[in-house]
Amino acid sequence: MNNMSPPFIRIQDQHCAHDKRVNCSNCRLNTICLPISLHIDDIDRLNGIIQRSKPLQKGEYLYRASDSFDSVFAIRSGAVKAVSISDKGEEQVTGFYLPGEVVGMDGLADDTYTNSVIALETSSICEIPFSRLEELSLQIPSLQRHVFQLMSREITQEQQVITLLSKGSAEARIASLLLSISARNSRRNLSAQEFLLPMSRTDIGNFLGLTIETVSRIFTRLQKSGIIKVDKKEIAITDMDALRNITNGSDA
Amino acid sequence: MNNMSPPFIRIQDQHCAHDKRVNCSNCRLNTICLPISLHIDDIDRLNGIIQRSKPLQKGEYLYRASDSFDSVFAIRSGAVKAVSISDKGEEQVTGFYLPGEVVGMDGLADDTYTNSVIALETSSICEIPFSRLEELSLQIPSLQRHVFQLMSREITQEQQVITLLSKGSAEARIASLLLSISARNSRRNLSAQEFLLPMSRTDIGNFLGLTIETVSRIFTRLQKSGIIKVDKKEIAITDMDALRNITNGSDA
């Protein structure tokens, strides 16, 4: 327990997640990531199977659809998008994954990834070989449960997206996405009001089933209403309640 | 093992899945349901934890959102829909579940169901207490994997729905739903061409993000094009390829 006042702390020891010496025990994200509420010993065992490689640059693939499934991946820093390719050859963004979140569980069903995952910015990733995770889950009941819960959470979140796409107006879709990112930021003790969007307008539109023109128009409209401030990828939510009202349908 | 050649077999012993003596070993669905590819002994152990209760009547709830999570459920006969209630109070159908499929995994994330599940017609259900399933999964590695895969499949299927809602026209949405039901029927060795829709137009529209008027119009339009025949809930697909083309975008 000597992590209090160590003699020399370089900035990257605190902030740069690319450091190979990072492990689950000292990771800032261990309260929201896979290790959540595991015992210390079990965290070490989990840490033992995790592989950390050099960071992904923007645009690089973490894996591709139809690659054989080996691992799930925890985002340590940066951000990625998951995209699936339709029969028609069109890309569909199926989700964005931020630090502390786990991606790759789509591959388990048929031992083949159904999505490709692409870095939206320079991103450090923890690779978790799934066969090892399975073995460990047999030995650590609470880990098994964590994995179940992780997948269940993915299911419920996707159901929320389905609801959004099925019922929500363009404004509601954008508002929901902003609130989602805001909430996920505050989980990491970042500002819920101000943040940088890691993804392009194209990605947002693709994910939400809107054209980029519509995305752009909605952003300016929300800004003119005084609900948010937009400057490129910088977002500042100035009226959180108004934004929430939009997601619930303006006539609520 | 005296379940071979019993002296009297009434019709419902063969067809009526409500019979309490049904078990996983003799269930017609055991090649597509949870027991898939388990060893015989393990199937018996799985069967040992499954509870079968009297069938649900149309409109009855299997469970309700915010009920505490105890079990997942395999549909043995009939059909159910899962619906979530938005903040606004509106229902959103998040999925339909047919025989051999498992519902309830949304509840695991927070130990509370996020959806309500309602019978679309008289349905027999196998209840699988999740704590028992967890224990058993620790002992039977292939079962653990099955449960992981089951949840993964739910994830990938929902991603397909997201793609559909994000990109698909009203026609494409209806076509995809019909093809999905067709494929799931043929997995159960039922006709892929002719079947009964278990759900109402309202449910279809709700699920697909369309009004019931649009659903109705699309059905008649597809019928006039000679692609399907519709009579109430009876569907006959007469041109499977044309239907597939619609899902891929008509300009493919």
Next chain:
DNA sequence: CGCTGAATTGACTACCCTCAACATGAGTGG
């Protein structure tokens, strides 16, 4: 400096929603 890709803004269009009338069938009670 011009090039490229991303984003913004405008004008027009189309698809689907809204509102409304009508049809059909099941269940109920006279």
Next chain:
DNA sequence: CCACTCATGTTGAGGGTAGTCAATTCAGCG
């Protein structure tokens, strides 16, 4: 047996939201 209601589904007319097409701006970069 028929009239009644109610739920469900079909069809039509008109309007609104978001898509399409196009021009412009801007930042990054060789």
